Amino acid sequence: MSAVNSTKFSHLTFILLGIPGLEDWHTWIAIPFCLMYTVALLGNCVLIFLIATERSLQEPMYLFLSMLAVSDLILSTSTVPKMLAIFWFRAREIAFESCFSQMFFVNFGFVAESAVLLAMAFDRYVAICDPLRYTTILTNEKIGKITTAIVIRSFCIIVPVFFLLQQLPFCGSNVLPQSYCEHIGVASLACADITINIWYGFALMIVTIILDIVFIGVSYVLILRAVFRLPTKDARLKAFSTCGSHVCIIILTYAPVVLTLLTHRFGHQVPRHIHILLADLYVLILPMLNPIVYGMKSKQIRKQVGCMFSQKWKWC
Secondary structure, eight states, rough: OOHHSTTSSSSSEEEEOTTTOGGHHHHHHHHHHHHHHHHHHHHHHHHHHHHHGGGGGGSSHHHHHHHHHHHHHHHTTTTTHHHHHHHHHOOOOOHHHHHHHHHHHHHHHHHHHHHHHHHHHHHHHHHHHHHGGGHHHHHHHHEEEEHHHHHHHHHHHHHHHHHHHHHHBBOSSOESSSSOOHHHHHHHHHSSHHHHHHHHHHHHIIIHHHHHHHHHHHHHHHHHHHHTTSSSSSHHHHHHHHHHHHHHHHHHHHHHHHHHHHHHHHHHTTTTHHHHHHHHHHHHHHHHHHHHHHHHHHHHHHHHHHHTTTTOOOOO
């Protein structure tokens, strides 16, 4: 990366400390982290494999779910292996190129995941509010365009982060008191004013969280209005059940982010290692729980997983 060759850099590496204050516990913390990452890796890979190979699962809802699984894999795989290396092997050094790459994939995965959740909300809106036109509205061509828009949007939002970082002179400390490279954490090591970086990070949060939450909220207001107009209780319960998994994932995705923002803004008495631990858990718990939640809520996925791991090893 061109940033590394710039004369603005006095170091070739950063030093990641892991979770400062809990160094004695690193080895033990790594054990549940490794187990959660293994579950996340297996769960999302199985989900992607099932949706790609089983024709009955190649519907818009499951195609969006496969995109969510890809985002989860990007989010966790870009951070957790290095995190475990720090905890277990004291491999704290990370090259500038690797640090910037990690930053890109972490941010890209997060922004893409939020966009996929918005697309899934649109899918549920069409399925409940306009079911007769569902297959004509959400065609494979439309889903392809939505996927392309998600990728382009995520890329365009993240690229300015690296442009801003490349303008900063890094001539002081290269020690990052965290477990993976993060935009403001890296920018704070610069020997210059980082106000523009802070404001862009704030704007990024507004675009990726606030706007997406607003649009998802509008979708569910329209969905609830349509559901309560259904003539029977059974029809209403069936409609609610189709949204259950998506609502659970929305809560799992945005609740930790809101909690983190609140603790950073108002939780001045919260120890720093708690903030870092929460950030580490975010890239683990969400990718681990997403396939489990959808596996539990979707009869089709449960059925195909059962067939996949049955002794006959045949599709149902």
